[in-house]
Amino acid sequence: MECEQNEQSDEELMMSYGDGNADAFEILYQRYKTPLYRFVQRQCYKQTVDELFQDIWLKVINARNSYQVTASFKTWLYHMARNRIIDQYRKNNIRIIDNNIDDIDTVENTSIAQPEKQLHTQTQYQTLLEAISELPPDQKEAFLLREEAGLNIEQIAETCGINAETAKSRLRYAIKKLRKKIGDSDYA
Amino acid sequence: MPDEQKISSLYQQGKDTNNPSAHLDDTILKMARDAAEDNVQNVDTKKNSENVKVKSPFSGSWPATASIAAVLIITVILVPLLQQEEASNSIPTTESIRLNKTNFEEDGDVYKDVFSVDNVEKKINKNVMMSEQAQQLSESPRVDLNDGLMYMPQNVINADALRSSNIGIKGGVNSAMPASVADVYHAPSTLRYQSKISTVNEFSPSAKKKISTDVLISSEFSQTIPLANEWLQEIKMLINQGYIEKAREELTKFKKYYPDEEIKSSILDQVMIDIK
Numbered sequence: 077m078e079c080e081q082n083e084q085s086d087e088e089l090m091m092s093y094g095d096g097n098a099d100a101f102e103i104l105y106q107r108y109k110t111p112l113y114r115f116v117q118r119q120c121y122k123q124t125v126d127e128l129f130q131d132i133w134l135k136v137i138n139a140r141n142s143y144q145v146t147a148s149f150k151t152w153l154y155h156m157a158r159n160r161i162i163d164q165y166r167k168n169n170i171r172i173i174d175n176n177i178d179d180i181d182t183v184e185n186t187s188i189a190q191p192e193k194q195l196h197t198q199t200q201y202q203t204l205l206e207a208i209s210e211l212p213p214d215q216k217e218a219f220l221l222r223e224e225a226g227l228n229i230e231q232i233a234e235t236c237g238i239n240a241e242t243a244k245s246r247l248r249y250a251i252k253k254l255r256k257k258i259g260d261s262d263y264a
Numbered sequence: 265m266p267d268e269q270k271i272s273s274l275y276q277q278g279k280d281t282n283n284p285s286a287h288l289d290d291t292i293l294k295m296a297r298d299a300a301e302d303n304v305q306n307v308d309t310k311k312n313s314e315n316v317k318v319k320s321p322f323s324g325s326w327p328a329t330a331s332i333a334a335v336l337i338i339t340v341i342l343v344p345l346l347q348q349e350e351a352s353n354s355i356p357t358t359e360s361i362r363l364n365k366t367n368f369e370e371d372g373d374v375y376k377d378v379f380s381v382d383n384v385e386k387k388i389n390k391n392v393m394m395s396e397q398a399q400q401l402s403e404s405p406r407v408d409l410n411d412g413l414m415y416m417p418q419n420v421i422n423a424d425a426l427r428s429s430n431i432g433i434k435g436g437v438n439s440a441m442p443a444s445v446a447d448v449y450h451a452p453s454t455l456r457y458q459s460k461i462s463t464v465n466e467f468s469p470s471a472k473k474k475i476s477t478d479v480l481i482s483s484e485f486s487q488t489i490p491l492a493n494e495w496l497q498e499i500k501m502l503i504n505q506g507y508i509e510k511a512r513e514e515l516t517k518f519k520k521y522y523p524d525e526e527i528k529s530s531i532l533d534q535v536m537i538d539i540k
Contacts, residue, residue, distance in 0.1 A: 098300035102293055113284045126288055133292045137299045204274055223275050255267045258274075 086149030094140040101140075104149070105133065111224040112157060118208055118220050119161050128164055132157045147234060154225050155235045158217060165213070200258065207257035215250035218243055492518070492525045503534045511535050 084092070084100070086107070092100035112132065117125045135156050143152075208216060214236070221227045221235060233243040284292075490498070495518050502511035512535045515527070 093296070093300065094303075096300045096303040098293075098297040101296040101300065105289075105293060105296070109289065110283050114282055117282060126284065129284055130288060130292055134295060137296050140299065140303070201274065201277075204271065208275075223272060251268045251271055254271050258271070 087145045090136075090140070090143050090149050091145070094143055101137070104136075108150070108153060111226075112153065115154065115157060115220050115224045116161065118205075118224070119213065119216060120164060124164060128157075128160055132160050135160070148231070150225060150227065151231050151235050154221060154227065155237075158235060161217075203258055204254065207254045210257070211250050211253060215246045215253070218246040219250040219254070222247060489521055492522045495522075496525075496527070496531070499531060499535075503531065508535060 084103075086104060089100040089104050093104070113125070113129050116128050116132070120128055132153075136153065139156075146152075208219060211219060217236065218232055221232045227235060229240050229244050229247070232247070233240045236243060238246075495514070499511050499514050499518065502508075502514060515531070515535055518525070519527070
């Protein structure tokens, strides 16, 4: 029975959970808890990660009866996570500017301590993580959706409510900035 | 894109094992299980309410079965029993008594009416007339119900007779050819013939009873009321034998039944009455 449930799609499991099958939810949770947790962790302060993570899953639980298969469960899950993170940004008075990709910058970026000073003593991975944390939120979001959630360009666009070209541009700028940071670190 | 693959590879290799804490896992899973149980309870509540409805005494299939069984019992058992009982029951009901009483009263009126002297004479005359009409009708057109045609007697299929009886038959009629009933029905006299036929031949049971009663009354009357001459002879005999009072009574009765009959003055003088 459990084996059959493991082979079920995310959407089938969610529908099954809507019918009262708690085991289906547990399977979904085990599938997505780690990437989703990191997706949240990479975008928020550490002290708020657990709260946001729990809120996102609570939204999933509350939506069990109204859930309909209009998109993939993964896209739907990360769409809710993104909205919850944006709410958190607004709550902390973090201004998100995403209309001009070249000029993207955030209050969060300015509030974070200068990462360049630490790059010399950290590993390349840590350099990468810090570079990710320096990314503008929309670029960071696009990068994390790709690397953590495994979404393609179309799914990223659907999750973020943008067109595919914009998603592709955000991802391209994020890679460019990360490469630059890593290159600078190697160079240093 | 080499840079993209390099960064992606670096990110995937260096993924730390940052996972939510066990406490957070338990909290979220407990919330999920509680919600699922609520769902199940709600569904059970709905099902229970539906089950209550299903188990209500006026639902299910037993009322239909019971109804069919009741109809079968009534049809197969009770109805024949009632019919047998009704047929064998000789005790009149209140309704039948009332109907019989009504019929009796009506018949009583008829009998009372029949016993009056005037009506007896009328009945006798009517019987005679009916006998004559029946005699005539024995020679009148006859409708054969089997082939729907009217067969005319020889004397009726006479041009003069047809004119006198106002029977209009299309295309003329001869004695060998039966006339169509439809053709004859258009003639007014045909209706009269039909009326006569029904008067004589199509008696209802009550009519038959009345006619038989009329015949009986007339025969009884002929037995109890003597003829005028004989009655007068008897009155004379009573006078001769000295029964003057009796003769007077008989003469009074005689005058009542035969008011137009002339009585000899010798008789009237002997009984010493003045009959006007």
